[in-house]
Amino acid sequence: MKTxxxxxxxxxxxxxxRTLYATRAAFSILWVLLAFTVGLASWPIAAVLxxxxxxxxxxxxxxxxxxxxGLMHKANATQLVNVVVSALTTAAMVIAxxxxxxxxxxxxxxxxVLSGLLQLGTALRRWKHAGAQWAMVLSGAQSALAxxxxxxxxxxxxxxxxxxxxxxxxxAVYFLISAGVLxxxxxxxxxxxx
Numbered sequence: 001m002k003t004x005x006x007x008x009x010x011x012x013x014x015x016x017x018r019t020l021y022a023t024r025a026a027f028s029i030l031w032v033l034l035a036f037t038v039g040l041a042s043w044p045i046a047a048v049l050x051x052x053x054x055x056x057x058x059x060x061x062x063x064x065x066x067x068x069x070g071l072m073h074k075a076n077a078t079q080l081v082n083v084v085v086s087a088l089t090t091a092a093m094v095i096a097x098x099x100x101x102x103x104x105x106x107x108x109x110x111x112x113v114l115s116g117l118l119q120l121g122t123a124l125r126r127w128k129h130a131g132a133q134w135a136m137v138l139s140g141a142q143s144a145l146a147x148x149x150x151x152x153x154x155x156x157x158x159x160x161x162x163x164x165x166x167x168x169x170x171x172a173v174y175f176l177i178s179a180g181v182l183x184x185x186x187x188x189x190x191x192x193x194x
Contacts, residue, residue: 014130014182016067021132021179024060028172031056035165046161047097050104051090053168054111058086078121085114101159108164109150116143132181139174143167 031053039046065071065079072080089111096103120140123133146167153159 013067014186017126017130017132018179018182018186020060020064020067021175021182025172025175025179027056027060028168028175032165032169032172035161035168039161039165050097050108050161050164051093054086054089054093054108054115057115058083058090061086075125078118078125082115082118082122085111085118089115101161102154104164105150105154105159109147109152109154112147112150112167113144114147116140116145116147119143130182132178132185135174135177135181139171142170142174146170 031049035046035049039049061079061082062071065073065076065083068079069076071083089107092107092111093104096107117140120137123136123140126136127133150159150163150167153163
């Protein structure tokens, strides 16, 4: 009986995932709006935004894992590693913003590759237990590819904040799709059982 409970606890509740995905989408949309407005007008504000983004990812993964059985549950290993990677990226970004956009692109790109692969792993693990994971699989794969692109663009002529904001905007779309699919499935389930 205890094993069944632990397994059930490690599987994320679709209602929780819907809330998580909607919250993450809202945060990303707000971040993108700030990046394209005040971030472009002020480097200190842009620097703060660049540090906040991976810090938010660390927090979101930690809360998600906690709600899905805990960070130390073996099923949540990808989320634990993602928390560590995003926390280290936050610290690295504090240094990178002082060195300019090429350094920012290297840190951001490396983080996007690692966190994307970890998100992909989390989504594949959840595939059987929760809906809308196909969007999270695509998001993780896209993040890894975009991250590799950012690292190569770091040495280009003009790495820009707008490129990173575009990445965050695409991530927001994936989170919105996942939240929407989970909401639609819940509504359909209520209609079928009601």
